[in-house]
Amino acid sequence: MKRKMITLDGNQAAAYVAHHTNEVIAIYPITPSSPMGEWADQWSVQGKTNIWGTIPLVQEMQAEGGAAGAVHGALQTGALTTTFTASQGLLLMIPNMYKIAGELTSTVFHIAARSVAAQALSIFGDHSDVMATRSTGFAMLFANSVQEVMDFALISQAATLAARVPFLHVFDGFRTSHEINKVEELTLDDMRAMLDDELIHAHRARGLSPDRPFIRGTAQNPDVFFQARERVNPYYIATPGIVQETMDRFASLTGRQYHLFDYVGAPDAERVIMLMGSGAETAEETVNYLVERGEKIGLIKVRLYRPFSAEHFLQVLPATVKVIATLDRTKEPGAAGEPLYQDVVTTVAESVTNGTAHFNGFPRVIGGRYGLSSKEFTPAMVKGIFDEMAKETPKNHFTVGIVDDVTHTSIEYDTSFVIEPKDVVRAMFWGLGSDGTVGANKNSIKIIGEETDNYAQGYFVYDSKKSGARTISHLRFGPRPIQSTYLIQNANFVAVHQFGFLEKYDVLANIEEGGILLLNTPYATDEVWDHLPRPVQETILAKKLRVFVIDAYSVAKETGMGIRINTIMQTCFFAISGVLPKDEAITKIKEAIKKTYSKRGDVVVQKNYAAVDAALGHLHELSIPSEITSTHELPPVVPPEAPEFVQNVTAAIIAGKGDALPVSALPADGTYPSGTTRWEKRNIALEVPVWDPEICIQCGKCVLVCPHAVIRSKVVDESDLADAPTGFLYTDARWKELAGKKYTLQVAVEDCTGCTLCVEICPAKDKSEVGRKAINMEPQLPLREEGRKHWDFFLQLPELSRHDSLKFSNVKNIQLLEPLFEFSGACAGCGETPYIKLMTQLFGDRTVVANATGCSSIYGGNLPTTPWAFNKDGRGPAWSNSLFEDNAEFGMGMRLTLDKQTEYARELVHRLRSVIGDELADKLLNTDQSNEAGIDAQRGHVAELKSKLAGMDDPTAKDLLSLADVLVKRSVWIVGGDGWAYDIGYGGLDHVLASGRNLNVLVLDTEVYSNTGGQASKATPLAAAAKFAMSGKGMPAKDLGMMAMSYGYVYVAQVAMGASDAQTVKAFLEAESYDGPSLIIAYSHCIAHGIDMAKGLEHQKLATETGFWPLYRFDPRRRAAGKNPFQLDSRAPKRPFADFAVKEARFRMVSQTNPTHAEELLEEAQKAVNDRWQRYATLAALKEW
Amino acid sequence: MDLTTRYLGLELKHPLVPSASPLSNTLDGIRRMEDDNAAAIVMYSLFEEQITHESMELDHYLAMGTDSFGEALSYFPNFEHFHIGPDQYLELVRAAKAAVDIPLIASLNGVSTGGWIQYARMIEEAGADALELNIYYLPADPAMTGAAVEEMYLNIVRDVKASISIPLAVKLSPYFSAMANMAFRLSVAGADALVLFNRFYQPDFDLENLEVIPNLQLSTPVELRLPLRWIAMLYGRVEVDFALTSGVHGHLDVLKSLMAGANVTMMASELLRHGTQRIPAILADLQNWMEEHEYESVQQMIGSMSQKNVAEPTAFERANYMKVLDSWRPDPTQVG
Incomplete structure (x- = not known):
């Protein structure tokens, strides 16, 4: 019987089997494994059952440590239990993994393997996470492809029940977890046939039960622990045989035969490489190619890596082998070699020593590292390794795929060695996230993969920015299963969905001669050629490309598609590429549209149909002139005045050429310069705000709310404006303290994302045309050149003194403070970043920041550029990210350092009083730093101290010199989202708040895990839909503020800038000034709420007006004055x-899916709002607390 | 005392019918109206525009931010099905039909020709006893002629009439150059009844924030006059049933409406303001009045004061305008 072929990605394949073969699933989201949990939850909510006809119970936990604990508990009570995770998540499971394995418990953890954060976090794939768990006792089975993920998910599930050894089922994060491929679907009968009921009953019977009580998990002493630990050996000895037997049974069912080690290549190979994971697919493709051409080489694909079966390994190793190269996708600094290398060296050495070796002589074993953090691994690299192995003394402990010019580990390879088969369609699509390119491509893969005999593969490269994000889709279609687990190297079709990309990226770098370019262009067909940059024209002519053009945005506008050109470009792809006959393709596209969009309503289907129908009429082939006509060169990636590091390193990364950077170009310890976003001019906004000084009332609200700090104002002397460029606007400053000065408000048009929050918040309207405000959106392109000049001029204008000009305690005045957080990659209209920016305006020049992993650490710390900036004095926030779960503790560590160093520095001042003089010593020790004037004065004292100490030889003086700066008051800010504060980091946060130390916690509360795609946290409100709360969350959000207030000595504020900017400012100032722990919970509207982000502040206002988000401050200092510390700052709800x-899709979707349930939830939510308000009102009315 | 009346071919126990309003948003609301003795119910309107908007909005938010950033390829769960489109409305029609015994008149506000027809058919299939077309169109385009607007109305009525077999009422605004002619042509096009008049919600200005704000104002008794006059003038001249809506707040309004020629009177504001228990109260007042004034049936008073049946037919026409103005002449004794 022909089995069903489907297209899906690795995560879905793993989840498919896991959901069908388990009873309990405990999870926690982490990239790139999150989709597995999401699939499982969705299926359970939809009532899909496992193979025994019952719906698996899916439980989201507060952390991976919690998930592992829940898994352990579920296993100990006899449920078939699984989890999905990666990276740091897996590391958090390690303690439980030892227990689970030590107790011989059958389970499979499905792992989308990902880098472990070291010098930096990386979401991408390698084996450093799973390799860190080698000693836990878990077996490790590696799947190399999407098909193998589905197969090995089942094989591991069957094997663990028989072996009683728990398994990690490992596949490569992103490369396999997110690659879509055509695979044969396992049936439920396959699963039933593979899983032995008796073993399941035995697993259940081993569970804890008061009907047959025993204890497990004892504490043991020196007398028996060792022996007991050795007691498991027989199980590990038996496991490889069990796995092979399971693989054989699987083969008899499906025809796909796997072995613990699969050998590919020449039977008489002299050079053999070994690896596991997706790279093995590329290696296999390359080995087959080279063997066909007479090379005596081979490949061993390691399937079962733990327990490592020397016997099975040696069986597949050809006797003719002379050199073995082991490839590890991980790094163990300081080790004698990476894990696989050490295992192979040991095994080979043991076999030679024992005399059991069947090969001639002692083969040389070399080890290498490849592919860290999803670094490309190509056939050229594979060939490079074989070439290296052929050398007389091949390099050991090598790296491949990078240029290591520091310790020279890298081997060379010929990048021109490309083996992409000609009969495979290789198509690359350059698009924007917002234009829907990826979604349409996913549909194309489904169409071709499931509706034709062709095999299909799709892999998608995403941006590190959340706004204006670029996507590159790599699609292959061909007659054979596609093993090329690397990006397309030779494309025969390139689609560029954004004309602007031609200037920014080398989009034609991979197109082959005679290839096709499909270009979305705003220009008429006969004008397109002249608008192409010169290098693009050159490539088109040199490579003899055919070029097709379409003005897809016009078609999208005409057909009601807005900015989503996906369907139009998809239709063009099918029309040009010839993968399917045109009419058939259009029918299939429409079928796919119906399937994808019909649940959103017929009108959505119809507009997509209209786009398909309109597309072909607007598609034209360009008649290519014989000569280059353009003189338009690509602009420099960064301006020439950018610092050296930015020129040499950052610019390469921005241009997409980071792969070519040598090791020496990168800092050794993960330290990068601040303030580099200013050099990356992204020009992503179609429209930008333009200031009208005639209407403006200089309130500063637009400056305050701008998420990207692109709107700024200054007050300067008129003389400062003498050289102002043409059109630079300014007007009289409206401050009585600054009478006679000029006010200017400028926009960084090249950095703006066009979110329009500024326009929405602007309260000043033209009296004759009320639709016109003091700030209005206008097209960016005509303003770009002039805007750049204005911005540059604005930046060099003097800043207002922080200590003797104004009191910076209100929004109007704070607008004049320089932000030290600018141009981040956050979403357009982000609700979080205005709070961060405000913090940097107020305290940024003396702040250290501990940032929890999440959105804020990504837009704050993801390369290439960093938004954390510094002022003209070189001062600015010093920022770091440790982990997701430990951020409060991380920040507290910073506070401890500062407290200790300050204490010591003060002691040294005392000790050196005679040297530095009483007067200065007293100033240093006693200056009141509670305001900007005091801080400025103290900076002066410290400068004086340093100049006195500078030339001194005395060790104490030198010590004080190294610490002197801490005598200026510093502010510690612990920043993170609700996922951190309410869930994974709550234990730490609680402890840190309880410590009484002077630190400030800023919770950017989006009420959902935003960075990983909208999973419910304990901040998710009742009645809102989120992942893992698909039917609407049934419990109210945790009242974090109230919990913190219960200590009595923690400053707590709940704020929403859109509801009251004045209260927000007050809270920040009070929190920072409080000499103790402070917690600010800041309502942050978010893309995951399903709102028009331009109206984010209106949503905040409404949240407060309805009592959903009351504003309050709890200031323990008020007690001393006999006042109630709790002040309710918002009015009783009237709506x-x-x-x-x-107004928010997160709530609306519940009523759109289950109206009755939604009504019940809304009722409960109203009750929760009422109860909370009542509680707060009662507290606020107390005379004493 | 015979309070029965016929409207759209339906036998109604009396002439008090709640018009389209949020009162019929839920099955409970519909049941409550039956419990309070409504003669029939006009359900709230199914707005094609709203369905379209809801779909587009859902599409927008489900697509927003997706497939852009590697860690968050979507922001919402992958729901299998959404109750958008007419489903919810149709389900309510079905459920209401099963739950109440009084006639159920569905209401439809379409946009496209296809939409009017498609949804009208669906409503018929769902079991509604009759359909009211709530044609709410604001001809703001300066290039659009009155004739074109009228033709559009007529086309809708013709198209819908041709697609369904249940009785069809048309709810109109008063803003036609030739109301009588329009009423006549609508009857020819297939309208079985005219519902006079639709109330446009007029936006207001917020002077503090210089914003145009939506402002829902309930009707007042003074609004009765306009439909009263038009029904009185059309009764007997255009062969359709009439429903009077706007400004019906008490039994006297009902009486006037019937005497003008309305087969039924429709209320929303009064019921929204004071609850559906106003229906039995008004009915009781109506009965008392009829008893006091020795009327035997509603039928006998329908159209009794229509233009064709009053002693002074011109009282309804323009000449009377001058009289009205005269009646507001300032008191001469206070002049100066």
Whole structure:
């Protein structure tokens, strides 16, 4: 019987089997494994059952440590249990993994293997996470492809029940977890046939039960622990045989035969490489190619890596082998070699020593590292390794795929060695996230993979920015299963969905001669050629490309598609590429549209149909002139005045050429310069705000709310404006303290994302045309050149003194403070970044920041550029990210350092009083630093101290010199999202708040895990839909503020800038000034709420007006004055919660899927709002607390 | 005392019918109206525009931010099905039909020709006893002529009439140059009843924030006059049933409406303001009045004061305008 072929990605394949073969699933989201949990939850919510006809119970936990604990508990009570994770998540499971394995418990953890954060975090794939668990006792089975993920998910599940050894089922994060491929679907009968009921009953019977009580998990002493630990050996000895037997059974069912080690290549190979994971697919493709051409080489694909079966390994190693190269996708600094290398060296050495070796002589074993953090691994690299192995003294402990010019580990390879088969369609699509390119490509893969005999593969490269994000889709279609687990190297079709990309990226770098270029262009067909940059024209002519053009945005506009050109470009792809006959393709596209969009309503289907129908009429082939006509060169990636590091390193990364950077170019310890976003001019906004000084009331609200710090104002002397460029606007400053000065407000048009929050918040309207405000959106392109000059001029204008000009305690004045967080990659209209920016305006020049992993650490710390900036004095926030779970503790460590160093520095001042003089010593020790003037004065004292100490030889003086700066008051800010504060980091946060130390916690509360795609946290409100709360969250959000207030000595504020910017400012100032722990919970509207982000602040206002988000401050200092520390800053709700809920898709989706349940939830949510308000009102009315 | 009346071919126990309003948003609301003795119910309107908007909005938010950033390829769960489109409305029609015994008149506000027809058919299939077309169109385009607007109305009525077999009422605004002619042509096009008049919600200005704000104002009794006059003038001249809506707040309004020629009177504001228990109260007042004034049936008073049946037919026409103005002449004794 022909089995069903489907297209899906690795995560879905693993989840498919896991959901069908388990009873309990405990998970926690982490990239790139999150989709596995999401699939499982979705299926359970939809009532899909496992193979025994019952719906698996899916439980989201507060952390991976929690998930592992829940898994352990579920296993100990006899449930078939699984989990999905990666990277740091897996590391958090390690303690439980030892227990689970030590107790011989059958389970499979499905791992989308990912880098472990070291010098930096990386979401991408390698084996450093799973290799860190080698000693836990878990077996490790590696799947190399999407098909193998589905197969090995089942094989590992069957094997663990028989072996009683728990398994990690490992596949490569992103490369396999996110690659879409055509695979044969396992049937439920396959699963039933593979899983032995008796073994399942035995597993259940081993569970804890008061009906047959025993204890497990004892504490043991020196007398028996060792022996007991050795007691498991027989199980590990038996496991490889069990796995092979399971693989054989699987083969008899499906025809796909796997072995613990699969050998590919010449039977008489002299050079053999070994690896596991997706790279083995590329290696296999390359080995087959080279063997066909007479090379005596081979490949061993390691399937079962733990327990490592020397016997099975040696069986597949050809006797003719002379050199073995082991390839590890991980790094163990300081080790004698990476894990696989050490295992192979040991095994080979043992076999030679024992005399059991069947090969001639002692083969040389070399080890190498490749592919860290999803670094490409190509046939050229594979060939390079074989070439290296052929040398007389091949390099050992080598690296491949990078240029290591520091310790010279890298081997060379010929990048021109490309083996992409000609009969495979290789198509690359350059698009924007917002234009829907990836979604349409996923549909194309489904169409071709499931509706034709062709095999299909799709892999998608995403941006590190959340706004204006670029995507590159790599699609292959061909007659054979596609093993090329690397990006397309030779494309015969390139689609560029954004004309602007031609200037920014080398989009034609990989197109082959005679290839096709499909270009979305705003220009008429006969004008397109002249608008192409010169290098693009050159490539088109040199490579004899055919070029097709379409003005897809016009078609999208005409057909109601807005900015989503995906369907139009997809239709063009099918029309040009000839993968399917045109008419058939259009029918299939429409079928796919119906399947994808019909649940959103017929009108959505119809507009997509209209786009398909309109597309071909607007598609034209360009008649290519014989000569280059353009003189338009590509602009420099960064301006020439950018610092050296930015020129040499950052610019390469921005241009997409980071792969070519040598090791020496990169800092050894993960330290990068601040303030580099200013050099990356992204020009992503179609429209930007333009200031009208005639209407402006200089309130500063637009400056305050701008998420990207692109709107700024200054007050300067008129003389400062003498050289102002033409068109530079300014007007009289409206401050009585600054009478006679000029006010200017400028926009960084090249950095703006066009979110329009500024326009929405602007309260000043033209009296004759009320639709016109003091700030209005206008097209960016005509303003770009002039805007750049204005911005540059603005930046060099003097800043207002922080200590003797104004009191910076209100929004109007704070607008004049320089932000030290600018141009981040956050979403357009982000609700979080205005708070961070405000913090940097107020305290940034003396702040250290501990940032929890999440959105804020990504837009704050993802290369290539960093938004954390510095002022003209070189001062600015010093920022670091440790982990997701430990951020409060991380920040507290910073505070401890500062406290200790300050204490010591003060002691040294005392000790050196005679040297530095009483007067200065007293100033250093006693200056009141509670305001900007005091801080400025103290900076002066420290400068004086340093100049006195500078030339001194005394060790104490030198010590004080190295610490002197800490005598200026510093502010510690612990920043993170609700996922951190409410869930994974709550234990630490609680402890840190309880410590009484002077630190400030800023929770950017989006009420959901935003960075990983909208999973519910304990901040998710009742009645809102989120992943893992698909039917609407049934419990109210945790009241974090109230919990913190219960200590009595923690400053707590709940703020929402859109509801009251004045209260927000007050809270930040009070929190920072409080000499103790402070917690600010800041409502942050978010893309995951399903709102128009331009109206984010309105949503905040409504949240407060309906009582959903009351504003309050709890200041323990008020007690001393006999006052109630708790002040409720917002008014009693006058509108029902539903008025707010109806405006956000997160709530609306619940009623759109289950109206009755939604009504019940809304009722409960209203009750929760009422109860909370009542509680707060009662507290606020107390005379004493 | 015979309070029965016929409207759209339906036998109604009396002439009080709640018009389209949020009162019929839920099955409970519909049941409550039956419990309070409504003669029939006009359900809230199914708005094609709203369905379209809801779909587009859902599409927008499900697509927003997706497939852009490697860690968050989507922001919402992958729901299998959404109750958008007419489903919810149609389900309510079905459920209401099963739950109540009084006639159920569905209401439809379409946009496209296809939409009017498609949804009208669906409503018929769902079991509605009749359909009211709530044609709410604001001809703001300066290039659009009155004739074109009228033709559009007529086309809708013709198209819908041709697609369904249940009775069809048309709810109109008063803003036609030739109301009588329009009423006549609508009857020819297939309208079985005219519902006079639709109330446009007029936006207001917020002077503090210089914003145009939506402002829902409930009707007042004074609004009765306009439909009263038009029904009185059309009764007997255009062969359709009439429903009077706008400004019906008490039994006297009902009486006037019937005497003008309305087969039924429709209320929303009064019921929204004071609850559906106003229906039995008004009915009781109506009965008392009829008893006091020795009327035997509603039928006998329908159209009794229509233009064709009053002693002074011109009282309804323009000449009367001058009289009205005269009646507001300032008191001469206070002049100066």
